Amino acid sequence: MSCVVTGGGRGVGRAVVERLLGAGDAVVVVEHDPDAVAWLAAHPAADRLAAVVGDAGDEQVAARAADLAEETGALTGWVNNAAVFRDASLHADPVGEVLDLIGRNLRPAVVGAATAVRRYLAAGTGGAIVNVSSHQARRPVPGCLPYATAKAAVEGLTRSLAVEYGPRGIRTNTVALGSIATERHAAFMAGQEPAAAEWIDAELTRLHPVGRIGRPEEVAEAVAYLLSPAAGFVNGVTLPVDGGRSVFGPDPEAR
Template identity: 35%
Template sequence: MAARFDGKTVLITGAGSGIGQESALAFAEAGAVVVGIDRSLDGLARTAEMLRAAGARFEAIEADVANEGSVSAAVEAAKAVTGRIDCAFNNAGITQSSTLAADLTFEEWDRVMRINVTGVWLCMRAEIKLMQTQGGGAITNTASFLSHHSMPMQTAYAASKAAVVGLTKNAAIEYATAGIRINAVAPGGIPTGMMAQSLSGLEHEQAEAARHAIAEMHPMKRLGRPREIAQAVMFLSSDEAEFVTGVCLPIDGGWSAL
């Protein structure tokens, strides 16, 4: 029996760590050729080692998603691997330090918006143009439970992830008849490097208390796992979701139901 993504090429941004790395492994296990994009060559090397140890084909591309030329070159390089991109997971993103809205610097606000919003748009733009030439494809963007909820000292991050939902829904409608499905996932609390970074402005005891408090906010009373996000992305990217577009799917242990 063929694997779920046999013959498919999957592009993943932010593939050097966290949810992106776990998604790369999950897609590879399902038979896909995976092309990973990240600013970190070290992170890409670790992902490559994991996938190649599993016998999968992985191509690494260093790129900055917030740079127009870098994204265009990266998507062209990704296309050159097999001649097409069937699925794209625009996952690259950053968080902010724990800072009140009025204390944010312009530089931090701008950095979060350039990577989390402009970066997703630049990637979507290049992917859509390619998918139009090949007759379709599936795109998934990483939003957040903070796309719809508030959390003190995360104003820039929450605003950026709300914008990702807007990008996703509008583009999904624009290309609904072109065979291009565009959706988003909204993870709850996931213990990755990004969570650690978001708590970096706190003392150790405060950070531990915050991490516990975040877990307790989920009705399931735990944090999520990167593989749980990867599985949702795989569903949205698969033929099983062929009538699904414009959706922002919460994977948050029930938080969004509160």
């Protein structure tokens, strides 16, 4: 079996790749940054790994990834994880820039889903798609309008795909993430003054009812489940993988 993981070179994406490799799958990683896939060549499972460097929102890049995946086995899973973490505000930035950022986060999911659906239908085998969203799709934080809007659209896309292609043997689900301890998070924290970093860490602990932020490996387990036959009756779901952040309501008497 083979899978494609976009944005699979670092963070959550790499954890998903490692989890799928551990299950014996072949994986094609799509990454925009060549440095993000430098580790593939020395990996113990390098014979089951391939990389495509390019924009996950480019149909030709997605087609190349699908081709490589099908060379190693039946394409059974597609994970739309690639994202752009940059924002703009409606009051200060051109509307065109805001729309461009929304599109840069939404387009890779649409292109990936379209590529996967067409390949699954052509093969007649069905398959699974997992989109990666965020708690911000339903509960945005200030200053992240383009990202939150795009992720809300990704969750709508998931439901539409589930209804449209479920009867054809194609399941589509989403994981909606809380804060995760990725390299990007570590770099953000390293750039803070010690007092600010301590406050941010305390706030993130407070916001996640399990008392900590998540690990990439925990997200990978959820994604692997949704891709697997064990989730054969799970379709159109947005699964929060957020330690309870999306259901947390602050106690008004706590202060």
